[in-house]
Amino acid sequence: MSIHQPEPPAVSKIDYEEFAESPEFLKLKHRHHRFVLPLAAAFLIWYFVFVLVAALAPDVMATPVFGNVNLGIVLGLSQFVTTFGITMWYVSFANRRLDPLGAELREELEQLEREDAQ
Amino acid sequence: MTFVISAAAPSTALEGNNPVLNMSIFLAFVILTMIIVIRSGRNSKSANDYYAGGRSFTGPQNGFAIAGDYLSAASFLGIVGAIAVNGYDGFLYSIGFLVAWLVALLLVAELMRNTGKFTMADVLSFRLKQGPVRMAAATTTLAVCLFYLLAQMAGAGGLVALLLGIEDRLGQSIVVAVVGVLMIVYVLVGGMKGTTWVQIVKAFLLMTGAGIMTIWVLVLNGFSLSKLLDGAVAASTSVPADAILSPGLQYGGNPLDFISLAIALVLGTAGLPHVLMRFYTVPTAREARRSVVWAIWLIGVFYLFTLILGYGAAALVGSDVIKSAPGGVNSAAPLLALALGGPVLMGIISAVAFATILAVVAGLTITAAASFAHDIYANVIKKGKVNPDGEVKVARRTVVVIGLLAIAGGIGVQGQNIAFLVALAFAVAASSNLPTILYSLFWKGFTTRGAVWSMYGGLTITVVLIVFSPVFSGTPTSVFGEGVDFAWFPLNNPGIVSIPAGFLLGFLGSLTSTRKEDPRIAAEMKVRSLTGHGAEKASEH
Numbered sequence: 044m045s046i047h048q049p050e051p052p053a054v055s056k057i058d059y060e061e062f063a064e065s066p067e068f069l070k071l072k073h074r075h076h077r078f079v080l081p082l083a084a085a086f087l088i089w090y091f092v093f094v095l096v097a098a099l100a101p102d103v104m105a106t107p108v109f110g111n112v113n114l115g116i117v118l119g120l121s122q123f124v125t126t127f128g129i130t131m132w133y134v135s136f137a138n139r140r141l142d143p144l145g146a147e148l149r150e151e152l153e154q155l156e157r158e159d160a161q
Numbered sequence: 162m163t164f165v166i167s168a169a170a171p172s173t174a175l176e177g178n179n180p181v182l183n184m185s186i187f188l189a190f191v192i193l194t195m196i197i198v199i200r201s202g203r204n205s206k207s208a209n210d211y212y213a214g215g216r217s218f219t220g221p222q223n224g225f226a227i228a229g230d231y232l233s234a235a236s237f238l239g240i241v242g243a244i245a246v247n248g249y250d251g252f253l254y255s256i257g258f259l260v261a262w263l264v265a266l267l268l269v270a271e272l273m274r275n276t277g278k279f280t281m282a283d284v285l286s287f288r289l290k291q292g293p294v295r296m297a298a299a300t301t302t303l304a305v306c307l308f309y310l311l312a313q314m315a316g317a318g319g320l321v322a323l324l325l326g327i328e329d330r331l332g333q334s335i336v337v338a339v340v341g342v343l344m345i346v347y348v349l350v351g352g353m354k355g356t357t358w359v360q361i362v363k364a365f366l367l368m369t370g371a372g373i374m375t376i377w378v379l380v381l382n383g384f385s386l387s388k389l390l391d392g393a394v395a396a397s398t399s400v401p402a403d404a405i406l407s408p409g410l411q412y413g414g415n416p417l418d419f420i421s422l423a424i425a426l427v428l429g430t431a432g433l434p435h436v437l438m439r440f441y442t443v444p445t446a447r448e449a450r451r452s453v454v455w456a457i458w459l460i461g462v463f464y465l466f467t468l469i470l471g472y473g474a475a476a477l478v479g480s481d482v483i484k485s486a487p488g489g490v491n492s493a494a495p496l497l498a499l500a501l502g503g504p505v506l507m508g509i510i511s512a513v514a515f516a517t518i519l520a521v522v523a524g525l526t527i528t529a530a531a532s533f534a535h536d537i538y539a540n541v542i543k544k545g546k547v548n549p550d551g552e553v554k555v556a557r558r559t560v561v562v563i564g565l566l567a568i569a570g571g572i573g574v575q576g577q578n579i580a581f582l583v584a585l586a587f588a589v590a591a592s593s594n595l596p597t598i599l600y601s602l603f604w605k606g607f608t609t610r611g612a613v614w615s616m617y618g619g620l621t622i623t624v625v626l627i628v629f630s631p632v633f634s635g636t637p638t639s640v641f642g643e644g645v646d647f648a649w650f651p652l653n654n655p656g657i658v659s660i661p662a663g664f665l666l667g668f669l670g671s672l673t674s675t676r677k678e679d680p681r682i683a684a685e686m687k688v689r690s691l692t693g694h695g696a697e698k699a700s701e702h
């Protein structure tokens with residue numbers, strides 16, 4: 044086996060620039076980016092809001108909710124809940140919406156490579 | 162920063178602790194893992210086998226290994242202790258450590274798996290100039306690994322003092338050397354496959370041990386969180402007693418420092434080279450995704466355990482007893498085990514803590530060795546003209562060198578306050594690795610100059626700010642003590658400055674580039690990263 048060396052420009056016989064602009068690939072790219080980037084922004088904002096409240100307004104966190112459990116514990120645990128939730132949401136999205144499209148494009152690329160080799 | 166095992170030697174041994182029992186259980190772990198490592202090392206000949214375990218691990222297996230790589234002794238002993246003594250502020254750490262995995266899951270893991278082969282630099286140099294980018298990426302990789310490795314090795318000395326009752330310097334040095342030699346053998350013989358199995362076994366033991374203790378504490382409290390917190394408040398010596406339930410005990414005086422730490426924790430994880438390397442040990446991006454999902458569940462459940470264990474230790478052991486015990490805050494988990502199940506449970510938990518250090522240092526060592534052999538030796542020095550066998554040979558030699566350095570360093574820093582090293586590793590990962598990774602994967606206009614500026618700049622700024630912070634001088638807990646004072650940076654954690662700086666440098670470097678990057682390779686990288694073309698075997702569908 045050889046070391047991966049994407050030496051410009053001879054190695055790839057496929058016209059990746061053209062492929063990258065093809066409607067099917069753009070569909071996959073947009074679908075991926077439009078799901079992943081806003082979600083990443085959302086969980087980061089949620090985390091930093093939580094951190095800012097904890098750091099700058101600890102009294103808010105001390106608000107009792109039930110028994111000895113206060114708002115800080117509830118919000119902290121809800122960070123766990125959102126992390127698990129986002130994980131499952133992304134996985135289901137990727138399995139349903141990204142993987143089939145990715146597999147299709149991969150097959151297409153392999154077809155192009157085979158044609159090239161002939 | 163108190164979430165790392167203190168390397169300071171304690172003055173008295175723990176009462177009721179049985180060092181012989183602890184040592185026997187630990188020995189059993191070493192023998193078990195050694196057998197696994199020797200068996201798995203038999204077929205580790207090619208670079209693919211040695212660096213990536215033949216890409217033969219399943220998602221769940223790799224998820225356990227990621228958890229085993231990530232949950233260091235600092236996570237276990239440090240966070241339980243921090244919650245037991247400082248209450249809510251300890252809990253805040255664990256949240257940052259967990260949420261960070263979403264960055265890895267959503268933005269990094271699969272795309273990296275699709276575009277790289279063995280190291281982080283593979284991805285970063287894909288469409289940029291090989292030489293300078295690989296060199297920079299290898300430099301930051303080695304820096305992060307070294308900081309982290311040193312922290313773990315020094316921690317091993319402190320842990321031994323606590324658990325085995327070895328208090329003199331010589332004894333501790335011997336134990337550090339033993340840990341180092343074991344690590345060298347694991348990585349040398351077993352390669353990535355052996356290392357991975359050590360991490361899987363360790364993660365399993367850690368989850369089981371922490372899980373049993375958690376259920377035990379919950380049973381004692383009738384499965385009521387409120388009752389557990391009640392007990393913790395009743396035993397608390399903080400003023401007011403319920404201060405342990407809300408933020409501020411540890412960071413009340415300097416909220417900006419905490420915010421800075423939080424940024425580094427959440428953005429550093431996805432830039433830790435030993436975590437990134439784990440994505441290459443699975444056959445496909447889909448398995449990489451599955452492994453991160455498993456890791457998130459394991460790590461999340463583990464940190465929920467630490468919340469219960471921390472408040473449980475506060476209630477059942479008491480923060481004053483913990484603070485005055487040898488090992489200080491780090492003794493909270495072992496003391497809780499002792500209070501719950503006597504010397505046997507304590508022996509098991511101690512052995513698990515030890516196994517934890519071994520698994521983490523092994524993961525760091527193979528990452529550093531791969532980076533040196535694959536990036537610096539094979540691709541920069543030899544310009545890619547080296548056969549894979551020669552490269553693996555260099556990697557193995559590097560393992561020995563790194564192991565010896567780690568032993569020497571671990572013995573050298575004994576008794577020093579090196580708790581800042583883990584935070585430093587996260588800050589460097591977030592300031593110099595993550596910007597380049599994200600730009601490479603998502604920004605077409607990113608250039609070689611941007612990558613080099615961001616990586617060297619992020620690393621330099623982070624290290625300089627730490628050196629001129631209260632961590633090094635000006636306070637009683639500083640490395641140089643109170644007498645020397647050259648600190649002008651007010652925060653212990655540089656992240657709030659160094660991370661934006663890393664991103665900005667990458668941006669500015671790219672804007673001012675004179676050399677144009679090849680758009681064809683950029684397109685190829687984009688296509689490969691999203692489709693997995695070239696990274697997955699054709700036979701799989």
